[in-house]
Amino acid sequence: MGGRRVVKVDYLIIGGGVIGLTLALALRTRLPSATITVVEAEPVLGAHGSGRNSGVLHSGIYYPPESLKARMCASGAAAMRDYCRSRNLPLLPLGKVLVPTRTEDDLQLDLLASRAGQNGVDARMLTAEELAAEEPAARSASGRALLVPVTAVCSPHAVMRSLAQDCTAQQIELCMGWRAVRFEPAERRVTNNAGVIAKYRLLINAAGLHADTVAHAFGIAKNLHILPFKGLYWKLDPVAGIRLNHLVYPVPDLRMPFLGVHTTTATDGAVYLGPTAIPAFGRENYKGLAGVRASDAIRILGASASQFVRNTNGFRRLAMVETGKLFKRRFATAVQRLVPAVRPEHLLPCNKIGMRAQLYDSASGRLVNDFLVEKGPASVHVLNTISPAWTCSMPFAKFVCDSYIET
Numbered sequence: 001m002g003g004r005r006v007v008k009v010d011y012l013i014i015g016g017g018v019i020g021l022t023l024a025l026a027l028r029t030r031l032p033s034a035t036i037t038v039v040e041a042e043p044v045l046g047a048h049g050s051g052r053n054s055g056v057l058h059s060g061i062y063y064p065p066e067s068l069k070a071r072m073c074a075s076g077a078a079a080m081r082d083y084c085r086s087r088n089l090p091l092l093p094l095g096k097v098l099v100p101t102r103t104e105d106d107l108q109l110d111l112l113a114s115r116a117g118q119n120g121v122d123a124r125m126l127t128a129e130e131l132a133a134e135e136p137a138a139r140s141a142s143g144r145a146l147l148v149p150v151t152a153v154c155s156p157h158a159v160m161r162s163l164a165q166d167c168t169a170q171q172i173e174l175c176m177g178w179r180a181v182r183f184e185p186a187e188r189r190v191t192n193n194a195g196v197i198a199k200y201r202l203l204i205n206a207a208g209l210h211a212d213t214v215a216h217a218f219g220i221a222k223n224l225h226i227l228p229f230k231g232l233y234w235k236l237d238p239v240a241g242i243r244l245n246h247l248v249y250p251v252p253d254l255r256m257p258f259l260g261v262h263t264t265t266a267t268d269g270a271v272y273l274g275p276t277a278i279p280a281f282g283r284e285n286y287k288g289l290a291g292v293r294a295s296d297a298i299r300i301l302g303a304s305a306s307q308f309v310r311n312t313n314g315f316r317r318l319a320m321v322e323t324g325k326l327f328k329r330r331f332a333t334a335v336q337r338l339v340p341a342v343r344p345e346h347l348l349p350c351n352k353i354g355m356r357a358q359l360y361d362s363a364s365g366r367l368v369n370d371f372l373v374e375k376g377p378a379s380v381h382v383l384n385t386i387s388p389a390w391t392c393s394m395p396f397a398k399f400v401c402d403s404y405i406e407t
């Protein structure tokens with residue numbers, strides 16, 4: 001759209017994260033000659049969720065079988081694995097070991113094993129002896145563990161670069177540094193930060209951390225708001241000499257949409273510990289008070305306080321436990337419950353920090369646990385692209401096109 005003041009497109013996608021790009025590509029397979037444009041506020045790809053995640057291709061054992069997450073996780077992971085292989089992108093098929101960190105979490109292993117069965121995922125219960133052979137560095141409070149061999153890790157930045165190249169090759173325009181600031185749904189017009197106007201037939205909102213704000217401009221999802229949670233990581237010092245054969249995860253609190261601090265071996269071999277899920281004061285509050293806006297902070301504090309008082313989904317424990325992980329020693333203690341040999345001095349600071357675009361329903365006072373898609377005037381809004389939306393992105397894009405977009 002370079003240089004022009006008013007442009008016309010058939011499909012305008014707000015947000016060039018993994019959801020925006022995979023949606024554009026899925027639309028192209030249905031519409032070979034339509035004009036499709038993705039506008040991305042940032043000058044670089046993957047500046048938010050899609051470049052700041054763990055890159056884990058989840059198996060889908062956590063989620064209730066009827067959820068969108070469960071329905072798309074196994075096929076999404078397979079699609080992303082195939083994509084990485086076909087493009088020669090880094091892929092590490094290590095598998096995952098899940099361990100209870102408290103004895104009372106042991107029963108959850110049976111629930112997870114049964115969900116794995118319902119969701120068609122291969123998972124095997126390990127005895128203490130088998131765990132010691134598979135993953136000697138890990139500790140299980142009960143002795144038992146669940147092995148999920150199919151879990152793999154990809155490189156988010158390599159995938160994003162490749163998807164962007166696919167878009168260009170398929171005549172999908174990708175406009176970087178194009179921040180949509182004004183929405184006029186009745187006129188089907190969007191204006192950007194430089195005063196450029198885009199007119200569209202259909203707008204698709206894939207704005208991640210800002211998807212609620214965009215939806216509100218269309219008069220929909222007014223009770224839904226992003227409640228950001230900060231995901232901090234530390235890097236494991238290779239000098240520690242701790243060898244991990246798999247990704248090691250705790251058995252999570254299934255009432256919450258977070259998986260707990262775990263180990264992730266990245267495709268370059270570096271081991272990351274994290275991410276946390278610490279309530280944050282702003283959508284882009286990656287460091288200190290940067291990215292905090294007063295109006296947002298007041299709303300977020302109010303929603304967090306309400307969650308704390310109501311204690312829905314065990315929020316009070318989550319807030320206290322997770323906030324403690326701001327401190328290196330408390331974070332190290334959380335990791336030691338999984339991998340006892342890790343010491344605070346083995347944790348190297350790293351600039352990998354992600355922000356979870358978690359949706360909160362102010363009407364019910366609950367966190368929304370599944371992906372959500374809403375139709376608005378000449379628009380479709382993709383809300384709550386929380387983990388494992390990276391894993392699910394390819395089948396999810398197809399689902400949105402099939403179910404919400406008349407082509």
Ligand SMILES: Cc1cc2nc3c(=O)[nH]c(=O)nc-3n(C[C@H](O)[C@H](O)[C@H](O)COP(=O)(O)OP(=O)(O)OC[C@H]3O[C@@H](n4cnc5c(N)ncnc54)[C@H](O)[C@@H]3O)c2cc1C
Nearest residue numbers: 015017018019041049050053054056180208231354389391
């Ligand atoms: C710490 C962390 C770890 C995670 N780990 C995993 C994992 O291991 N596996 C997994 O499956 N998932 C994981 N996830 C989830 C995954 O990262 C997200 O589900 C996914 O990246 C969401 O993609 P998206 O395109 O919706 O959002 P984003 O990547 O945030 O993209 C949205 C884009 O919209 C742009 N935008 C916003 N407003 C505007 C506007 N007004 N105009 C133009 N552009 C705009 C933003 O700049 C942004 O680039 C993790 C998430 C976090 C935070």
